[in-house]
Amino acid sequence: MSKTSGNKMILGYLVGALGASFFATKGILIKLALIENVDAITTLTWRMIIALPFFILIGYFGYRRRVAENDGPLLTAKSLLTVAAIGALGYYLASYLDFAGLTYISAQFDRLILLTYPIFVVLIGAIFQGRRLKPKMIIALFVSYGGLAVIFARDLQIDGQSTIIGGALVLGAALSYAIYQVLAKPHIDRIGARLFTSIAMTAAGLVVIAHFFLINDFSDLSLPPRAMMLMFAVATISTVIPAYLISISIGMVGPEPTAVIGNVSTLVTIGLAVTILGEDFTLWHAAGAAMVLIGVISFTQMDRRAKEAAARKMQMPS
Template identity: 25%
Template sequence: MDTGLGSRFDADALGFALVFVSAAGFGTLGIFGVYAQRAGLSIPTVLVFRFVLGSAFVWTALAARGRARLLRGRTLGVAVALGALGYATMSGLYFVGLEFMTAGMVAIVLYTYPAFVVLLAAVAVGESVGRTTVLALCLALSGVALAVGANPAGASPTGVLVVLAAAVAYAAYITVSRAALDDTDSLVLTAHVLPAAAVTFLVVGAATGDLAVPRAPTDWAILVGVAALATAVPVFAFFAGLERLGASRAGIVSTVEPPITVALGALLFAEPVTAVTVAGGALVLGAVVLLQSSPG
């Protein structure tokens, strides 16, 4: 007799695979960032094309699935602000951080953002802060301090502060989007956030004179990789996995993202990885798992 366990197992397995693909895709962002630096591509150039091309991929996919729709009124205004201010700030600071630290270290420090999400939710909307939350925040920050202290060649105090600011900006983006757009389809929201962020970097690039249209095929390969492999594909894979696993389990599986970046950085760029660095990263990921596993 079919109890439905087989189909549930298949759905879970597919969900885990999709979220893993998403984490792996997002984990390549820092790697593409390093390649962009080495190719001489400016931050505004990379991010304009990331968000323009990423928007094209996302809108095309939504249209193919019959889910493309324009937001209106206040919802549209909030979505545009989230992209132009929140997500743009996080992305810009992330790439600035790559100028000071290795891709692996940037990934570890950025992954403190779930702890900041919980902290901001407590401050902004009055959610209670229990001992689990305090412990997770202490674990995350201790892990960053441990990883950075063990690998001064791969990090700097300035870089840590920049990427921690990126983590706070990302946490603010998540907190505001949850509170203000709770009933908005996440993929549709993403389709509006990406072009809004593109406009921000278009303005920044034009104002600073740092915006350029690449000519070399290798430059275009980097930009398409950032937009497709590190943006559009992981976005769709994550939400598809989320539908099958739920938020908590999807969040836990996503913690493979920093280790993937660390591994790729070591493999492709010979970025230093020590036992203490690994231990620090493990504390950060442990904090995320603790938050995702805690009730409430």
């Protein structure tokens, strides 16, 4: 590897770590918004209102470039509606369940539950696509969810039913996002990640806004200055900026290294939750977090190696 290539790789890792760190602020900012009496749907609505213009603009220029490269239209009405529906599932349902779950559980526990979504992706593949799960992957799965069980048991003693409700909501968010990942892949391969994300985010944003106005008046969007600062932070620092930092990192070092680097978000969330929100971090939390991280990283690495082995096998001459 040349010095230039090595420097590019290091820069790509740093960009990925920075993007993951920005993503990690989401739970903290939502918790701070709850302290300001801003509920989950209002925070999610402001997040989309502020972020949508960025995604629409980037999507427009991305579409023009892709059309020029492909010498023809990329999207039919049917494919556009399909991508929009997938976006509503991935970004509306998953985000809403996640935001609602944060009302009941700590930012740390929320982040650790969401971290397990790649396991759901593989399990969906095993159930519907006949993919085999190796025994080591099953062990890693149990280690991850064993870690969650350790934290769940400890928090259940303190917070009771809130831990059950919040944990179930965020687990639903992780499952929704995993389904989104599975459904999104063929469309991303065809039209590109940037254009797909822009369409999906726009569709999800419109559904979020419609949801808000079904149960609220327009005047309910009016918030005090401190709360509005948090809304802008959730939309920019926790949404738009990290989304494109992660895209840049994927372009520089690839999706697998970026995904592994993304695990730093959990450590950042824990640090911010303890220092800013004053959340507890006991030996039980440390042990549970370590088990989740070890299990998820091991699981994703084994899944990557299995995919690479399958790809090599397909390329071998018969």
